[in-house]
Amino acid sequence: YHRCLCNQGYSLSANNATCSDINECEGGSGGCSEGCINSIGSFWCFCQHNGYQLDRDNKTCIDTNECETNNGNCEHICTNTNGSYTCGCDAGYQFNGTHGCSDIDECAFANGNCSQQCVNQPGSYHCECQANFKLDTDNKTCIHCPTCSEFESVAADVANFKSKAVVIEQLINRNIRLSATVASLEDRIARIEASLNLEALPANEHP
Structure with a gap:
């Protein structure tokens, strides 16, 4: 009496002499959390939705953290979400497309609320005053200061x-x-x- 054995991924046919492929994807999808593809003598799992990848067990689909690779190609801030991610911008910048950010010109909107001069700079801005004026404590309003020019001259001499x-x-x-x-x-x-x-x-x- 002898008995035939089959390699892994195959089962013994009814004639007890030949081996046939086991379709692991039938009944339980081979343990795959999403898609299962049968192959001769084996099978493999895949993730059916974008933004997911197979875990180390090669069966379970987990979220892909796109921000871990090149910051998701975001110019500033990358925020990972389930199955996707979003790009954002630092303060003083606005989103200008899929990944990029551009400076907000605060001076273009109501002169940045400056009472006199508004100076834009990357990611920010500041207010300035004309001669004989100085910024008030709000750093936006210019108040009259007759002695400021003299003080600024002395300050320049001191700095020099x-x-x-x-x-x-x-x-x-x-x-x-x-x-x-x-x-x-x-x-x-x-x-x-x-x-x-x-x-x-x-x-x-x-x-």
Whole structure:
């Protein structure tokens, strides 16, 4: 008496002599959480919906985190969702398409609520005032300031003096380092000269 055996993925036919493929996708879909495709001697699972991928067990479909790869090609913010993802923008920017962001020109809308000058900059803006005016505590309203021009002139002079003082300090430090180097070289030369003079003395005059 002998018995025939079949390889994995096959079952013994009724004649107990031949093997036929097992269709694992029938009855339970082979354990696949979504799609199942039968193949000769085996089968494989696949995910039927975009935004999902097979887990490590090669059967269960899990969400694909698109933001983990190149930030989902989003220029600023990538937010993963079940089966998909969305792109967003940092403060001061607006969404301009599928992935990109563009600066919001706050000054184009009611002058940024600045009472005088509005200066736009990437992702933000600020208000400025004309001569003899200064920004109030709200950083938007300009209030009259007759002495501001004089103060700004003095402040500019102070800033100029400070910048020059830094340069002078750097030159002083450089001179100190150079003086120390010169002193070291002079000492070295003196030692060499003393050694040469000693060698030039007759042997009976050496100390």
